Amino acid sequence: MAGVSYSTCFLLSFYSMQVVIADYPFRNTSLSYVERVEDLVYRLNASELILQMSKGGGGKNGGPAPPIPRLGIGPFQWNSECLRGDVGAGNATSFPQSIGLAASFNPQLLYEVSEATAVEVRAKHNNFRKNNDYSDHTGLSCFSPVINIMRHPLWGRNQETYGEDPYLSGLLAQAFVHGLQGQHSKYRHANVVCKHFAAYSGPEDRPVSRLRFNAQVNERDLRMTFLPQFEACVKAGAGGIMCSYNSVNGIPSCTNKKLLTDILRKEWGFDGFVVSDAGAMEFIVIDHMYYPDAITTAVGCAEAGLNLELSPGTFIYRTQIFRYLLKALEMGLVTKQLLIERVKPLFLTRMRLGEFDPPALNPDNRLNLSVIQSPEHRKLAIKAATQSLVLLKNLKEFLPIRKQLTTVAIVGPMADNPSQLMGDYSPDVDPRFMTTPRSGLSPLGVKVLYTAGCNDIACDRYDQSGVKSAVSEADVTVVCLGTGKALETETMDRVDMSLPIGQIQLLKDAVHFGIVQKKKKKKKQKQKLLNYCYYKQIDTVLSPLLVGRGKVVLLLFSASPVDIRFAQTSPEVIAIIQCFFPAQATGSALYNVLTFAMPDSNPSGRLPFTWYSDMSQVSSMTDYNMTNLTYRYFSGDPLYPYGYGLSYTLFRYSDLIITPAKVKIGKKCHSDIQGYQCGEI
Structure with missing residues (x-):
């Protein structure tokens, strides 16, 4: 050397x-x-x-x-x-x-x-x-x-x-x-x-x-x-x-x-x-x-x-x-x-x-x-990953999941794929310190079923039967999709905002097979409950006991917005989380947020970019004019705006203070952690 x-x-x-x-x-x-x-x-x-x-x-x-x-x-x-x-x-x-x-x-x-x-x-x-x-x-x-x-x-x-x-x-x-x-x-x-x-x-x-x-x-x-x-x-x-x-x-x-x-x-x-x-x-x-x-x-x-x-x-x-x-x-x-x-x-x-x-x-x-990998640093990795997750959708306050489910399916090409969960320019992590969605979310269910469903991130070979087998048995299906550095990275731009066709089909099948499963289980459980209530002479409401059957939680692992309009509008996709690339603490952070396991695991992430609905809202990559780009200039209706992110609590921003409120002509301000600092140009 x-x-x-x-x-x-x-x-x-x-x-x-x-x-x-x-x-x-x-x-x-x-x-x-x-x-x-x-x-x-x-x-x-x-x-x-x-x-x-x-x-x-x-x-x-x-x-x-x-x-x-x-x-x-x-x-x-x-x-x-x-x-x-x-x-x-x-x-x-x-x-x-x-x-x-x-x-x-x-x-x-x-x-x-x-x-x-x-x-x-x-x-x-x-x-x-x-x-x-x-x-x-x-x-x-x-x-x-x-x-x-x-x-x-x-x-x-x-x-x-x-x-x-x-x-x-x-x-x-x-x-x-x-x-x-x-x-x-x-x-x-x-x-x-x-x-x-x-x-x-x-x-x-x-x-x-x-x-x-x-x-x-x-x-x-x-x-x-x-x-x-x-x-x-x-x-x-x-x-x-x-x-x-x-x-x-x-x-x-x-x-x-x-x-x-x-x-x-x-x-x-x-x-x-x-x-x-x-x-x-x-x-x-x-x-x-x-x-x-x-x-x-x-x-x-x-x-x-x-x-x-x-x-x-x-x-x-x-x-x-x-x-x-x-x-x-x-x-x-x-x-x-x-x-x-x-x-x-x-x-x-x-x-x-x-x-x-x-x-x-x-x-x-x-x-x-x-x-290296000290307990303090590993704890910080979990904290950072937890704060990076953005809750995009949460119908009927389905999340957090507070009780262990009977059967959970964890499916998708990002469910147990350490290299793609890292993103580009990541340290070389000892496998002992890596948690994936599959490993981190396994405590969610008494029984956990897993299948990648795809041969790789591009998903040009899709295993529909494997997905059907896992989803059809599950109370809740966690679908893990995304791009990874296989599809977006240095030297490689994406062709469009769509997920690979195989991944899209996987999500649709998870919803479809989940609906079929939900109907079957509802019918069977309803009959059992009716028999029980008749025997005990109890008048009860059935629907709360059936919540969660066949529901889909979508976890997205990408750096940039992808076209998920189907997931956003589907009532069966009960929750969506934008995960980006959480690295070694992926599974641990997801478990924290999905179950509200710790007081500081309430979702707090916010989108640092505008999530455009589709490519019709975006100009050419080579056009550097900022007109109608980013939240400062965009005049359209995005799927999610800059700064969007849900929480498990209700909150609002009020009494905001801008310092200085006005900048005089001839003054120039630069950002500082404490706010703006202004001086002469």
């Missing part, structure tokens, strides 16, 4: 030069970070500067940033993912997918989740470093969260976002930054990189690739929809920003000076680094065809404000584009001073993480693997 040779080289050099190293000002903890960074970067030669800019991760050829043995500086891995748990680094606590966390409308929950994530990321990093492992997903720089706006229901990456509202997205981004980086310590637990900057909200692959798509955005929509949450992220102190694959008004994001310098740094005062999305610099040449060659691209991106390249170096050019800066320097196309300025934020980040200080000064260095 490349990381091992790097570290071996570093250790040998370190021990031979430790007396000299101790005298360098960049290791003097009494100086400010800025002073220390200044001292460090001016000691680097051009080749060293360029390598630091080029090695942002992306496989063994993409990273880590190489060591600088003569200064006692070790390798550093930039490429880690921490969207809702430590991703790609072995067993870790997996919290609900971002869109589900957004449904909680609870910034404090995001803070707790990101703080728990940071603890596990740091603990694993300590272990990786001890074992000289600097491969991808071993470091402290998290390329998370995704704060792009959920603009279109078919976009494959909706699940990674915080929904369609820039204000809510900004609040949740701030909470994430504060939790992951820490607020009250000299050192950051980990580093946040908010992405993808900017105006990146689809398409992935339909009708055009994201690698060459040009988002044409008017200034009003840019400022009011696509930028506010990024400003909130910056104001919260995020250490990094990732630029997106697409172009914005004809200029690729990673070479867009208006975005990376004029807005990000000059307007917002950002002092962190900008990293490219994976391979984005190369795609500027081969897909956008914005620059003619690699040298021009390297110079253009550096001048625009890009600091770090994330690339496996395995595409057409077979190396990182920033490596061409050495040739550009020789040709006089770029100055060494520009390279120094671009490298400064990289080492500022590493300073803030405590890399160049005595290890004993940073309490995070004492964390070990015992914190």
Whole structure:
């Protein structure tokens, strides 16, 4: 492994030069970070500067940033993912997918989740470093969260976002930054990189690739929809920003000076680094065809404000584009001073993480693997999943189920499918800590019947007889349908809002066979009750004793709205819950909500997006005009509006306070967890 040779080289050099190293000002903890960074970067030669800019991760050829043995500086891995748990680094606590966390409308929950994530990321990093492992997903720089706006229901990456509202997205981004980086310590637990900057909200692959798509955005929509949450992220102190694959008004994001310098740094005062999305610099040449060659691209991106390249170096050019800066320097196309300025934020980040200080000064260095899947973190995963569930329908107050039923059927391709219940960018969960609807809801009935009914999520082979057998015997049928990352994910947009045909048939059959079962049981039970009442000479009302026979509870596991008009209007579908992707605590959270098992398990989730009735209400994915999109501009009649969600209690919102009630001309407000803060433009 490349990381091992790097570290071996570093250790040998370190021990031979430790007396000299101790005298360098960049290791003097009494100086400010800025002073220390200044001292460090001016000691680097051009080749060293360029390598630091080029090695942002992306496989063994993409990273880590190489060591600088003569200064006692070790390798550093930039490429880690921490969207809702430590991703790609072995067993870790997996919290609900971002869109589900957004449904909680609870910034404090995001803070707790990101703080728990940071603890596990740091603990694993300590272990990786001890074992000289600097491969991808071993470091402290998290390329998370995704704060792009959920603009279109078919976009494959909706699940990674915080929904369609820039204000809510900004609040949740701030909470994430504060939790992951820490607020009250000299050192950051980990580093946040908010992405993808900017105006990146689809398409992935339909009708055009994201690698060459040009988002044409008017200034009003840019400022009011696509930028506010990024400003909130910056104001919260995020250490990094990732630029997106697409172009914005004809200029690729990673070479867009208006975005990376004029807005990000000059307007917002950002002092962190900008990293490219994976391979984005190369795609500027081969897909956008914005620059003619690699040298021009390297110079253009550096001048625009890009600091770090994330690339496996395995595409057409077979190396990182920033490596061409050495040739550009020789040709006089770029100055060494520009390279120094671009490298400064990289080492500022590493300073803030405590890399160049005595290890004993940073309490995070004492964390070990015992914190992974700790009881506290598993409890938080259940709490987060419970708060993420949105009750869409509950006829006759059928839920909660307060008594154990005789027979329950749990059916559908999402009923016992851990990988699809996780969603994209999920940690690798030890199976011991995973609960599915099948396992979590088994206590609902004395007898529990299960069938997936489908060969997979696409359900191109549907087992009607198996579904009929299970449903026909059940008092209540729990139908588990959805998309999973098999149908909507990064690189894959949905074709339409419909569920797969097999899944639709499964739901209709569950209703049909449930009705047949209900009629049979009603007739048999009615006769038994009449005989009993005649014998005991009792006059009674039969209907309350028959509640629940043949009823269907629909659980939906998707990031985006699906066409469920049939379920919403069917009286036999007694309840519907939008579950998103609850991750490892899926079954436990569902049991809590369906039975009101705990005082805090009253459904509290609210939709963080508009649930359109059908695609006739939505414009093309490639049209970035916000007219008639999201709750702020939509004039139609959705199936469920933004913020919709039922509860087991009656409530209303009243005496709302908006601060400030009015904003004067010449004032500008940004979101904060405590409300709006306003200042001069």
